[in-house]
Amino acid sequence: MNVKTDDHLLVRDFLSGNEQSFNILARKYQERIYWHARRMLGDHDDAHDIVQQVLLVMHSKLNTFNFSSALYTWIYKITATRSLNLIKKKKLKKIFTFSPDEAVDSYGYENIIEDIEAKERFLRMEKHLNSLPIKQRQVFVMRNYDDLPYEEISNITGKSIGALKANYFHAIRKMKELMEKK
Amino acid sequence: MMTDERIIKYLENELSPEERNSFEVDLNNSADLREDLNKYLRVKEETGNLKELKLNSLYLDSILPEFRKKLDIPKTVSVKRNLGYAFGIMLIFILSISIFKNFFSTENPAIVLQEFTQSLNENQKIELLEDLNGDAEVYKLLSENISDNELTNLLTTEIEINNEVAEAYDISFNELIVGLSQQKIDEIYTEILNRKF
Incomplete structure (x- = not known):
């Protein structure tokens, strides 16, 4: 049995009233949801919020899930949209409250990554990622961290493959330059 | 094609077989190109290493209970928020009335x-x-x-x-002709007659 049918069975089981199946799905995908949100938002608290939001959407909207696609694509779409919405919301909030840019080192709750050396590398990389424009950051994260093909990214973001490739080209070039500077 | 573009397409496997061969020949002959390629490979390598980063298991275990807790809490009605909405709606209503009053006035x-x-x-x-x-x-x-x-x-x-x-404005004839010659007077008189005044 493959992952797709496995997930579909769990969804059907949950929809017929078995909450335990939802717990299995949540445990299975919570980490991936967190990492996508964290890489997009650059902040633990925001990423944690997104995880909770996505689980809530999954719980209330799984009855609308179309079984023709993989469950993770559906979850990923929700995560990507919620993350982008939060970025926009935070930008608006920043404009209306006239608050200066927050310091990049406001990571908080750093014990979530236990390996100290990896944590340092991660924080350095996160800083570089945060300096990319949102569209470039999104395609960079989806390509390099989540290994998604352009077709799937296009399906999730609604952008053309050409536009995605152009954004990725600029993103990886900028990341190269940023890593050279360090 | 620019060097960066060639390298990225090479890494993304988007070059045609001919372009790929040509790139690899250039790579053998150019130290600069090799150095540039290595810089891009470092980006790939670094992101690849961080891909496998694991979250603290205690944190992961805390996600679901927190979510369940949120689900169990019944939605509370926030009096403060509702009062805020009510005040906002009232304000908009009053402003609308004062603005549209003139448009719908029936006063003659x-x-x-x-x-x-x-x-x-x-x-x-x-x-x-x-x-x-x-x-x-x-x-x-x-x-x-x-x-x-x-x-x-x-x-x-x-x-x-x-x-x-x-x-x-009642001016006499004599006052009008003061300073005019007889010839001029005749001309004016003829002009008046011609205009059937």
Whole structure:
């Protein structure tokens, strides 16, 4: 049995009233949801919020899930949209409250990554990622961290493959330059 | 094709077989190209290493209970928030009424004018009459609010004023021809006759 049918069975089981199946799905995908949100938002608290939001959407909207696609694509779409919405919301909030840019080192709750050396590398990389424009950051994260093909990214973001490739080209070039500077 | 573009396409496996061969030949011959390629490979390597980063298991275990807790808490009605909404709606309603009041006003302009004229004293009415040049509706309204005697007096005064003005312009023939030669006088007279004055 493959992952797709496995997930579909769990969804059907949950929809017929078995909450335990939802717990299995949540445990299975919570980490991936967190990492996508964290890489997009650059902040633990925001990423944690997104995880909770996505689980809530999954719980209330799984009855609308179309079984023709993989469950993770559906979850990923929700995560990507919620993350982008939060970025926009935070930008608006920043404009209306006239608050200066927050310091990049406001990571908080750093014990979530236990390996100290990896944590340092991660924080350095996160800083570089945060300096990319949102569209470039999104395609960079989806390509390099989540290994998604352009077709799937296009399906999730609604952008053309050409536009995605152009954004990725600029993103990886900028990341190269940023890593050279360090 | 730019060097960066070639390298990225090479890494993304987007070069045609010919382009790929050509790139690899260039790579063997150029130290700069190799160095550039290595920089891009470092980006790939670094992101690849961080891909496998694991979250603290205690944190992961805390996600689901927190979510379940949120699900179990019944939705509370926030009085403060609802009052805020109510106040906002009221404010918008009041503003809308004050803005649209003028558009939907049923007051007759003639009635407003009548009230205005009635509020004037006699002298103000006369002044207003003098200022008006044939505004029939206003004249009618004003005249309705002035007694017949007052109106007669007003008209008599107007005629007297007009007579004085006419007398001021009554110039005699002799005054007109002062300084003109007989020939000029004849010319003017002929001109007047020709125009059938």
